[in-house]
Amino acid sequence: MKEQLVVVGNGMAGGRVVEEVLARGGADRYDITVFGAEPYGNYNRIMLSHVLAGEDVSEIYLNPLDWYAASGVALHAGVRVVRIDRSSQKVFADDGQAVAYDALVLATGSRTFFPPMDGMWLDDRTLIPGVFGFRTLDDTVAMIDYARERSSAVVVGGGLLGLEAAYGLRQHGLDVHVVQGGPVLMSQQLDSPAGAVLRGVLEKKVGLHVHTGRRPAAIRSTGSVTGVLLDGGGTIDAEMVVVTAGVRPNVGLGVASGLTVERAIVVDDRMRSVDDPAISVVGECAQHRGEVYGLVAPLWEQAAVLADVLTGADAIYTGSRTVTKLKVAGVDVTQMGLRGPESEDDELVQYSEPRRGVHTSLVIRDDMLVGATLVGDTTQVAALTQAFDRRLPLPENRAELLFPQAGQPAAVSAADLDPSTQVCTCSGVTKEAICDAVAAGAGTAAGVMDATRAGKGCGSCKSLVARIVEWAGTPAEGCARCDLVAVGG
Structure with a gap:
């Protein structure tokens, strides 16, 4: 008989x-059951x-409802x-059913x-209209x-989600x-100068009114919001x-089940709860080596x-070096x-040019890039990402990192990128995966994006995806699996 794998949470982490x-080949080993609080596919x-801005909602589905049945997933x-009853290894749902598990995955995300x-609430559970x-x-x-x-x-909150809203x-x-309580927009990603440049773009080009260093004290209403x-x-x-x-991470099940919870549910290097090897945790509800990741790439x-x-493989997770590539209200941010x-x-x-909405800052330690922030002009992102990921030595003339024309090296080409370079951080797609898709017959950038989901998130990687597809599909310059160096590359 097959083992029973139960996944609680049908968001991006659980679905992945x-x-x-x-x-x-896990379908040969497990019967897989997924519980999702939302009545949709992943x-x-x-x-x-993008949906809020007017795009078609059908474009956001990763796995529609019929995919589960076709894949043998309940x-x-x-x-x-x-x-969760850990002693009997069963989960209990709000519709009355109980399901036994041999392996349980908690992917409950955050709220x-x-x-x-x-003035925000009508009662303990209901927000006022508006x-x-x-x-x-x-x-x-x-x-x-x-x-x-x-x-x-x-909009209360000037982080990424607030600016997108x-x-x-x-x-x-x-x-x-x-309304942003702190002095800097997107303070989790940007320093003060970068935040100031982004603010200028959003106010002048998008038409937002930005209030930093202010907090909302109350909501005024007359049955619905008025101010x-x-x-x-x-x-x-x-x-x-x-x-x-x-x-905030959704850790209620972990707390009620007696699992160790700090900022989130604590896991070991195999993503298992430190209290129960039958229970694993992934995504925003997992805390690994003190870190809780809210970005997609670490979740993947x-x-x-x-x-x-x-x-059955012997694998460990040692943490993630995060590279965040975003398009915030139409502005590229890395x-x-x-x-x-x-x-x-x-x-x-x-280097900062507020009039054009451009800012770049680099942090260098022991001749290696250990930090970079780019707003507006992101033409050097591929080269800087490669230097960051691979800890490459940097040119003595640091200006060459920002302005290739200041020295001999040019911006990194598709051929120069290492196969393991993550091109799409939203979907965790590497250069090698893009080349594999080209080899499998996806001969256009649009075809590769459909096959790999690259470019289906914020969209900031689309131009790089297109360059890699063009390079990978040119026999004289490279093979599909990136095993050959480009001629003259």
């Missing part, structure tokens, strides 16, 4: 685990901002697991954090419906204010409020390691490693 297990949560969509704010979180497809659809008859909005609402013609009162005085008139002030790496472990110097010997190389 199932895909990776199936790719390793979808790309990164693309919710999906319980719209069903929430409410209890919107609603900061304390007077207040929204921005985490799920249902949130997004509700925001679109509500925005159709409104003219103004406040603000941009999406602007596409519906709303006058949008962004937001700020701490220290002042009111912003608005007909809807979107709260994007951060997320965790899923691959866990799939290896579940199918961040990798450190945002600024952390020791006296660290070098900081900066």
Whole structure:
């Protein structure tokens, strides 16, 4: 008889685990059951901002509902697991069913954090009309419906999600204010100069009103939202409020089951709970070596390691070096490693041109790139990513890193990129995977994107994907699996 693999959570992490297990022949070993709190197939949560901005919702699905049956996976969509009995190895769902497991994967993700704010709630569970979180497809659809008859909005939180929400609402013609408690937009990714350049672009080109260093104290309403009162005085008139002030890992099942929970559920290097080897955890609800990752690429790496472990391979996860490539309200942003110097010997190389919305800063340690932030002009991203990932020695003339014409080296070409270079961080697609897709017959950039999902997230990698496809499909310059160096490359 097959073993029973139960996955709790049908988001991007849980869905990826199932895909990776199936790719390793796991269907021969397991009967796979998936519980998802949302009544949909697996979808790309990164693309919710595109849906909010008016794109077709059908484009965001990674695995539609019929994929599960075709893959031999039992999906319980719209069903929430409410209890785990570790002694009997069973999960209990809110529809009354109990399912036994030999291996259990928790991929419960995270939820919107609603900061304390007077006037936000009708009761303990219900927001007043016109207040929204921005985490799920249902949130997004509700925001679109509500925005159709409104003219103004406040977005609480100036991180990536908040700026994407603000941009999406602007596409519906709303006058949008962004309220950020700290002094810097996207403070998780950007330093102060980069945040200032981004702010200038968003105010001048997108038309957002940005308020930094201010916090909302209360929501004013007369049955529905009419405005937001700020701490220290002042009111912003608005007909809807979107709260994007951060997320919190969904760890309730772990806590109730007696698993070790700190910032999230603590796991070992095989992505197993440190308390119970039958329970594994991936994604935003997992804490590994003190880190909780909220980016897609680490989630993909965790899923691959866990799939290896579940199918009998000896694999470990040692953590992720994150490279974040985003398109924020139409502005390209890339961040990798450190945002600024952390020791006296660290070098900081900066170039900023606020009028054009361009900023680049590099952090160099022991002649290696340990951090980079780019806003606007990201033409050097491929070269800098390769230097960061492979710890390559840097030119003595640091200006060559930002301006190739300052020295002999040119920007890295598709041929120069290492096969393991991650081209699409949203979907975790490497150069080698793109070349494999070309070898399998996907001869166009659009075909490769459909086959690999590269470029299906923020879209910032599309031009690089196209260059790699062109290179990989040229017999005189390379082979499809990147095993040959380009002639003259």
